[in-house]
Amino acid sequence: MLFGCRLEESASFNKAVKDVIALAGAINIADFIPFFRLFDVQGLVRRMKETSNLMDEFFERKIEERLRGGRVVQQEDFIDFFLETLGKNNSTGITLDRDSIKGILMDLFVGGIDTALSTVEWIMSELLKHPKVMKKLRKEIRSTIGLDRLVNESDLPKLEYLNMVVKEGFRLHPGAPLLAAHKALEDQEVMGYHISKNTRIVINAWAIGRDPEAWKDPEEFVPERFIDSKVDCGNDLRMIPFGSGRRKCPGMLVGSRLVSIVTAQLLHCFDWELPNGMSPEELDMEEEFGLSLPRKNNLFAVPTCRLHHGVL
Ligand code: HEM
Numbered sequence: 001m002l003f004g005c006r007l008e009e010s011a012s013f014n015k016a017v018k019d020v021i022a023l024a025g026a027i028n029i030a031d032f033i034p035f036f037r038l039f040d041v042q043g044l045v046r047r048m049k050e051t052s053n054l055m056d057e058f059f060e061r062k063i064e065e066r067l068r069g070g071r072v073v074q075q076e077d078f079i080d081f082f083l084e085t086l087g088k089n090n091s092t093g094i095t096l097d098r099d100s101i102k103g104i105l106m107d108l109f110v111g112g113i114d115t116a117l118s119t120v121e122w123i124m125s126e127l128l129k130h131p132k133v134m135k136k137l138r139k140e141i142r143s144t145i146g147l148d149r150l151v152n153e154s155d156l157p158k159l160e161y162l163n164m165v166v167k168e169g170f171r172l173h174p175g176a177p178l179l180a181a182h183k184a185l186e187d188q189e190v191m192g193y194h195i196s197k198n199t200r201i202v203i204n205a206w207a208i209g210r211d212p213e214a215w216k217d218p219e220e221f222v223p224e225r226f227i228d229s230k231v232d233c234g235n236d237l238r239m240i241p242f243g244s245g246r247r248k249c250p251g252m253l254v255g256s257r258l259v260s261i262v263t264a265q266l267l268h269c270f271d272w273e274l275p276n277g278m279s280p281e282e283l284d285m286e287e288e289f290g291l292s293l294p295r296k297n298n299l300f301a302v303p304t305c306r307l308h309h310g311v312l
Contacts, residue, residue: 013058019051020110025291052106059102078105112251115175116258118294119241122173123165123263125299126221128272129280133223137161141268147308151264153257159264164223166260170209170233172221174241175255177206177293182247205240206293214238269312270303 030036086096127134188195242249286296
């Protein structure tokens with residue numbers, strides 16, 4: 001439950017996160033013809049202001065609830081951390097004002113939720129499209145963990161095939177296909193091309209993950225390509241779903257663990273089938289292009305619980 005929210009509050013917040021991502025990825029004519037900035041012809045600025053006000057009000061409410069001691073869940077979370085560790089009168093010597101705390105919370109949610117969830121949805125889609133891979137992964141997880149308890153984070157290093165499946169998911173379906181826009185700090189020569197200082201640089205991680213010069217059968221979902229391979233996110237420029245270098249995603253470790261643990265739990269707890277006798281070949285894999293890269297159409301699959309009674 002998100003910060004102990006009521007269902008409708010949580011749903012409207014999730015919608016706001018999705019809207020921010022869609023708006024930030026939208027093509028804005030004013031970026032190309034500055035004259036149009038005067039008019040906001042597509043209404044993008046107005047919608048962005050409305051959405052960020054909505055998120056601001058949400059975090060303001062949650063912070064006020066904490067300060068009044070009116071929390072619904074007992075577990076500590078990000079908001080407690082920021083208020084206690086970096087709020088007024090703390091002992092660290094660093095103080096963040098309320099706007100900065102809200103800004104960081106917004107960054108964490110916008111950067112961390114949709115990217116991870118869309119990657120899990122894509123991995124589940126690939127598994128439903130490739131039943132042999134799904135079976136092999138399910139076997140690894142269930143034989144390692146058994147059916148009397150849930151998978152937890154400390155199990156992840158033992159699940160080697162899961163690690164390969166997740167890497168293959170990140171390769172084909174990077175959550176942020178064009179990363180974030182960067183700017184050259186100085187003139188550079190890269191592979192014979194001159195890049196002038198201040199050039200805006202957009203890196204297509206999606207295309208790199210599917211480049212036939214970098215990968216054998218790049219369009220195929222084959223986790224086995226990572227057997228005995230050291231290639232991983234962050235250590236090889238062919239795999240950059242989290243970017244690379246100084247401005248790479250600071251949530252890389254959390255993000256990749258989140259994707260691994262959610263995928264492992266979905267496969268461990270349930271058997272999955274496509275609905276209404278649909279065959280794997282019929283499952284559509286259309287992408288919706290934007291700042292993130294979710295499925296165009298929601299994935300529907302039917303779960304059957306496989307854990308022993310009382311574990312869930
Ligand atoms: C599967 C999950 C995730 C993916 C695929 C992902 C991907 C990315 C990418 C591609 C960037 C831009 C890097 C660049 O342009 O070089 C980025 C930046 C960022 N990510 Fe993530 N991310 C994920 C999870 C998270 C999580 C869980 C958090 C926070 C807890 C997070 C927080 C951020 C922040 C704050 C930035 C901006 C960093 C900066 O501007 O220096 N991300 N992420």
